[in-house]
Amino acid sequence: MSKRLLLLVVVAPALLGLIIAMIVRAPTPVQSITLLEQPRPLPDAMLVTGKGETVLANAASEQWRLLFFGFTHCPDICPTTLERLARVRGGSDSLSKKLRLEFVTVDPARDTPQAMEQYATYFDPAIxxxxxxxEAIQQFAEGAGIAFLKVPLDGGGYTMDHSAALVLINPQGRIAGYILPPWDVDTLRQDLETVVRS
Incomplete structure (x- = not known):
């Protein structure tokens, strides 16, 4: 057997296998989501749902989760983002089954479970x-890579400055990626459908 034929018989299949492996391991092609090469763990903070149930923030689930951190007294970013996220999820049969939207407060002093439930479900009953x-909110936000700050207002009271990034959590309860504004509703819907299918 000639050296050239031996090269084709032995090396070509190995090279083909390497190429296939690289394609299989390549990141899911999406435009609006920055996917992490290795999903990152979340802290095991204990949080309370709008229905009063205590849950573990990093618990595994059958669904993907998309987190948005905000607060009910937010004048603009929060209601706009929640309305758009409701359109992202509501416009897709796949996402309505495989993706859960979660609204996490950065203002636990004012945002009781009841206030959070009423606010979030106005945009989408499934949120x-x-x-x-x-302390639990601070731990969870820091672990998710979200910054927020209490800002006093003239004449008393306060508001909250916070990141508008969205955090994508995989079914294993780990951070899979981030979505930074601005993002387009239709493009994000397509990207999320691609990710939850992967």
Whole structure:
């Protein structure tokens, strides 16, 4: 057997296998989501749903989760984002089954479970709202890579400055990626459908 034929018989299948493996392991092609090469763990903070149930923030689930951190007294970013997220999920049969939207407060002093439930479900009855002790919220937000800050207002009172990034959590309860604004409703819907199918 000639060296050239031996090369084709032995090396070509190995090279083909390597190429296939690289394609299989390649990141899911999406435009609006920055997927992490290795999903990151979340802290095991205990939070409270709008229905008063205590849940583990990093618990595994059958669904993907998309987290948005905000607060019920937010004048603009939060209602706009929740309305658009409801359109993302509501416009897709696949996402309505495989993706859960979660609204996490950065203002637990004012955002009781009842207030969170009423606020979040106005945009989509399926949104799960989460609040809890300030320490648990701080731990969860930091672990998810979300920053927020209490800002005093003239004349008393306060508001909250917070990141508008969305955090994508895989069914194993780990951070799979981030979505940074601005994002388009239709493009994000397509990207999320691609990810939850992968």
């Amino acid at each position: 799960r709202s989460l609040t809890g002790e300030p």
